Amino acid sequence: MFVALDGPQAAKEPIGQRIVEVPEKSNDTENLRNPRSGFIAYAPIGSIKKGEALVTTGAGRTTACAVCHGGNLEGLGPVPGIAGRSPSYLVRQMFDMQQGARKGQWSDLMKTVVAKLSAEDMVNIAAYTASRGPEPNSGKNSEEGLELETKDTPSRT
Numbered sequence: 001m002f003v004a005l006d007g008p009q010a011a012k013e014p015i016g017q018r019i020v021e022v023p024e025k026s027n028d029t030e031n032l033r034n035p036r037s038g039f040i041a042y043a044p045i046g047s048i049k050k051g052e053a054l055v056t057t058g059a060g061r062t063t064a065c066a067v068c069h070g071g072n073l074e075g076l077g078p079v080p081g082i083a084g085r086s087p088s089y090l091v092r093q094m095f096d097m098q099q100g101a102r103k104g105q106w107s108d109l110m111k112t113v114v115a116k117l118s119a120e121d122m123v124n125i126a127a128y129t130a131s132r133g134p135e136p137n138s139g140k141n142s143e144e145g146l147e148l149e150t151k152d153t154p155s156r157t
Contacts, residue, residue, distance in 0.1 A: 017120050019043045019087045019127060041087050043127040051128025054121055061116045065129070068109070073132055079106065084133045087126035094122045 021041045023029035028037035055065045055073070068079045075081035082090060096102045098114040117125070 015042055015044055017044055017123055019047075019091070019123055019130075021086065021088055039086070041127075041130055043087065043130075044123065047124045047127035048131050049128075051124035051126070054117075054125050055128050061121065063113050065125075068113075073129055082129045085130060087123075087130040090126040090129060091122045094125070095119075 019041055021039045024038040024040055025034075028034040029039075053059045054062060058064045065073060065082065068076065069082050070076045070079075073081060073083035093102070094110075094114045094117065097107055097110040098117065100111065102110075114122075
């Protein structure tokens with residue numbers, strides 16, 4: 001788990017082409033194991049906009065996510081919602097499906113969807129979908145407390 005440093009040693013580093021999630025309150029997450037402790041996800045500048053194109057149109061490389069995950073990306077039937085989910089979780093799932101490491105009932109359908117995606121595409125998709133929350137009063141819940149920022153990430157321990 002990455003934890004932002006405080007105080008004089010809290011230098012910044014370039015984020016590059018990755019998303020880094022850190023707890024909002026390190027003590028609540030690490031020491032108290034509070035399951036409601038929120039996280040901040042730092043994403044590359046411009047990744048949300050690039051991800052929007054991939055998610056909404058497919059940008060010639062994939063299928064628009066709404067086809068299976070619903071117009072608000074909150075899921076349809078057995079297809080899970082992806083709006084507001086942890087970006088590191090989403091990238092891990094797409095990568096595992098692309099590599100054939102996922103063997104679930106719906107994994108074969110997703111394998112063709114993620115086949116042409118680069119690692120950067122996956123980061124961009126995850127940045128966009130994580131920045132979307134469920135529609136108000138939809139009855140669906142996203143992961144609690146996820147905030148997405150696009151800037152350099154704080155140094156971590």
